[in-house]
Amino acid sequence: MRRVYRPETLFVVGSAPTLERSVRSRFAVSIGFMSRGALSGPMSHADESAFDRYRADVTRPLARLFREYGTSRARWLTIGLLANLVAQAASLFPPVVLGTAINALFQSGDGAYTLPFVPAAWVPATPQGQFWFSVALIAGSFVVTGVFTWVYGISANLFAHEVMHAVRTDSFTKLMRLDMTFFDDKQTGEVMAILNNDAGNLEMFLDNALMNSLRLLIMVGGIAFVLFALNWQLALVTLVAVPVIVAFTWWFMRVVAPRYRARQSAVAGFNTRIENGIGGIELVKTTNSEGYERKRVRDASRNLFETTMSVLRLSYFYRPGMELLAGLSFTATFLVGGYWLFTGTAPGPLTGTLEVGTFVTFILMTQRFVAPLAEVSNIVDQFQNARASAERVFGLSDIPVNIESDEDAVVLEDPEGVVSYDGVSFAYRDVFGEVASEPILRDVSFDAEPGETVAVVGETGAGKSTLLKLLLRLYEPTEGTVRVDGYDVEDLTLSSLRDAVGYVSQDTHLFDGTIAENVRYGRFEADDETVRRAARAAEAHGFITDLPNGYETRVGERGVKLSGGQRQRVSLARAVLRDPPVLVLDEATSAVDTETERAIQRSLDRLSEDRTTLVVAHRLSTVVDADEILVLDDGDVIEQGSHDELVDGGGAYAALWRAQTGEETDWGGDDD
Ligand SMILES: Nc1ncnc2c1ncn2[C@@H]1O[C@H](COP(=O)(O)OP(=O)(O)OP(=O)(O)O)[C@@H](O)[C@H]1O
16 A cells, blocks of 8 residues: 655655755855755755656746736835835945045045036035035935835845745645645655745745846946946956956856756755654664664765865855956956056056046945856856746646546535445556556445445455545546445535545544544534544543543654554544544554454444445454445455355355454465
């Protein structure tokens, strides 16, 4: 039986992003300018399988992200963009004011006081007035930069986080709707990665890269504009480094990319090792394999160390390289401008004059464009990560849901619980709806009326659990019809169908929480007395009241603090509490001792008096009273009848019965 929930995976799902985040943030701190997205851990590799088909069809994912999620929140984005624009533009103003003040006031005091974007009428006439005006402008620019940076930060964050909130909840809603085949096919970890990692990448992009690219544009464009306006010849000298800086960044990104990929798989390998070691801790301990696991984790960690260092070595080279190029630009500006001022004549092919104030503005501005340019690698990186993540998010949202209530589906009201299987055949399908297995069931037919119990027996893998799941429409038959109260289950609303059926699966699942909460699951409004009644009916009340905190005892992750039999009884109580007309029990008593089983049996007999009950059992003693027993063999019903009829028939059932009551049989090994 393949399980939907994989506890080991769940563990890592919970911890990996945290682990990865801490690795990532430390790493990001150490190399300063690397983006978080670039270091996305194992997930980028793991989800290469089932989403591929839909993911590949997603076109322009970031545009779609804006279309589907951004437009309704565009006001925050617009405010953020405008505020960013104003803040960055204002931050360019002080060097320009300083240059003008030097030219007009500090040198000889006879230069004209003119500033871009400032009407001449505003400029005071006296030098003293112009000085105070300059002070006010510089201070004002810093205040404007501060205030608008604050506005920009808040609006950009609101936009990014509101979008992410919507993406996360929509993705989860979609996940809840998806067919079981999706979950059968998909690792829980991969699915969780969409909600954790991909949402994180998108958030980083919306929050950071988008605004930084604007900042970059304004900074480099604004600086170039100001410098060219002041002195285009010196501007050429200063900005000749920009194409070199861009080329250097491009080279860096190309060289570092494979090293990033190697590091990503090292993170994946490391997480997998931890997952294995801790997920299988019981096996590790009982086989004395701690040393073996330690070595595997040490090797994986060493690999992570080496790949990280290989990225860092290159990164340590990049940042100083950028500084050096900026330094060269600064030196060239200082050399040419300084010489120009010093000698009073334009050097080489240059012509015209240069004023001290303009020179100071140049020097200050040259310092400013390195930081935004150094962001280019981050921005491109975050952009690429966000693109891939948006593809995955939309890949998920595009997966079709096959099992859903039709628009004209019938609501099953006051169900009686008449169940009938009519010529049902079944094969598992893959997530794309294509048949992916040999037939698991062939032409199964039976009827069960309220008050009747139908038992399904057969060797392991014969298709018993699958048969029951078709009733809840977790899967759909490839042929034939499953009916409840005469309705094809495919014509009923899923919620009314599933409300009518209480299901205790083979893999009982408890959520972390109290016993009472677990019993109440699915009928959340049930009062304490109802919970107790259900527990009594499931023979669980006794052991629950023996626990230190009774119904308030926390059961631990997946119910690990309870025994297998106790978990089964809590699940049974949960099914009983819902008081459904149909009870489906898939080996609901396999993990309890004979005495408890008898007690449960007695209570089940009471419970099933006026209900329809379908049971899968390995222990035939639990099904002797069933109205009808189906013997499944590799998907075929090979015998069908009451216990007495089947024993008298002398076939497979009779042989199994003999084995379980002490005589020989082929099925002996299957008995629990
Ligand atoms: N989700 C699934 N996807 C594909 N094949 C599956 C899936 N679940 C079960 N199977 C296959 O279907 C067959 C029937 O499985 P099923 O769980 O119905 O058997 P079973 O009779 O209940 O077995 P057991 O007594 O061991 O629980 C098996 O061969 C199994 O490998």
